[in-house]
Amino acid sequence: MKKWFKTLAATCAFIPFAQCALIPGGNFASAAEPAAATSAPAPATTDADPALWVVKDDDTTIYLFGTVHVLKPGLGWFDEAVKTAFDKSDQLMLEIVLPEDQAETAKVMMPLAIDQSGKKLSSRLDPDELKAYQAAMTSLGLSPAQFDMFEPWFPAITLSVLPLTKLGYDPEQGAEKLLTGFAKAAGKPVAGLETLPEQLGFFDTLPETLQVAFLNAVVKDLDKLGPQLDKMVLLWAKGDPDGLATAMNESLAATPELAKTLLWDRNARWADQLKARMDQPGTVFVAVGAGHLAGEHSVQDYLKERGVTLKRVEY
Numbered sequence: 001m002k003k004w005f006k007t008l009a010a011t012c013a014f015i016p017f018a019q020c021a022l023i024p025g026g027n028f029a030s031a032a033e034p035a036a037a038t039s040a041p042a043p044a045t046t047d048a049d050p051a052l053w054v055v056k057d058d059d060t061t062i063y064l065f066g067t068v069h070v071l072k073p074g075l076g077w078f079d080e081a082v083k084t085a086f087d088k089s090d091q092l093m094l095e096i097v098l099p100e101d102q103a104e105t106a107k108v109m110m111p112l113a114i115d116q117s118g119k120k121l122s123s124r125l126d127p128d129e130l131k132a133y134q135a136a137m138t139s140l141g142l143s144p145a146q147f148d149m150f151e152p153w154f155p156a157i158t159l160s161v162l163p164l165t166k167l168g169y170d171p172e173q174g175a176e177k178l179l180t181g182f183a184k185a186a187g188k189p190v191a192g193l194e195t196l197p198e199q200l201g202f203f204d205t206l207p208e209t210l211q212v213a214f215l216n217a218v219v220k221d222l223d224k225l226g227p228q229l230d231k232m233v234l235l236w237a238k239g240d241p242d243g244l245a246t247a248m249n250e251s252l253a254a255t256p257e258l259a260k261t262l263l264w265d266r267n268a269r270w271a272d273q274l275k276a277r278m279d280q281p282g283t284v285f286v287a288v289g290a291g292h293l294a295g296e297h298s299v300q301d302y303l304k305e306r307g308v309t310l311k312r313v314e315y
Helices: 004-009 015-022 028-032 080-088 102-113 127-139 153-165 175-185 196-204 208-220 222-237 241-254 256-277 299-305
Strands: 052-056 060-067 091-094 190-192 282-289
Touching: 052 080, 060 080, 060 175, 060 256, 080 282, 091 175, 102 196, 127 153, 127 208, 153 196, 153 208, 153 222, 175 190, 175 282, 196 256, 208 222, 208 256, 222 241, 256 282, 256 299
Parallel strands: 060 282, 091 190, 091 282
Antiparallel strands: 052 060
């Protein structure tokens, strides 16, 4: 199960922001110690052309855009076809609309992240697993003891994201975060396909054995998270959903339970929502994790089953 991260990086939008609200005794930025300094010059912009699809009828247009939830500064993706489609749209639709107030996010997350039975995380790991987990947490400046109250999925997500900030990735540069800002500036309403409690529940309801396997896998491959995300971002920036699907195949084959929960079932539900949205007039820009729009069982596949065929937008 060593490739869980590839699935996570391209699915759940709340993941980069989870730590903002819940890292005990501090905040996301101070715990991660990101390398960027306010006085540093802005990086040169590198052109990116992520994949974009569209479907139209007489009075409705839906654009479907795949995102990466955490990016490095300097990627020029909000231009050309993407910006044109966004500017034409009346509404932005995301996986979820995150609360602006971190305290509100924490209020929703805390009851799910904390093990309400009182069972300690350390008691779920064998001695070797516990030693490796504690070393991983300490290497990131986090206290394992402060996470002992949490269910395994939460420290696993924390460990999945914090190392990336040291490599220059920034949740504030994530596509959803920026698109939300652009929408608000333009007075466009922002809606979600899911709610935050619903998305959190996908992890909270995973069996304990899978949560522990997830945590152990992240600990084991901690030094590989950066290169894995670099590869996925490169494929995304090239507009290569087939390549992205290939990169994720090992993960999906090794963890079918996770793939069904985090990708396929959600893709089918979203397809139902988007098909229903075609019955209302207007233009909607839909932005979801790029993994949902790649490979078999993608949102496009489920839409096609429902009689809605999208066309790739050419740059």
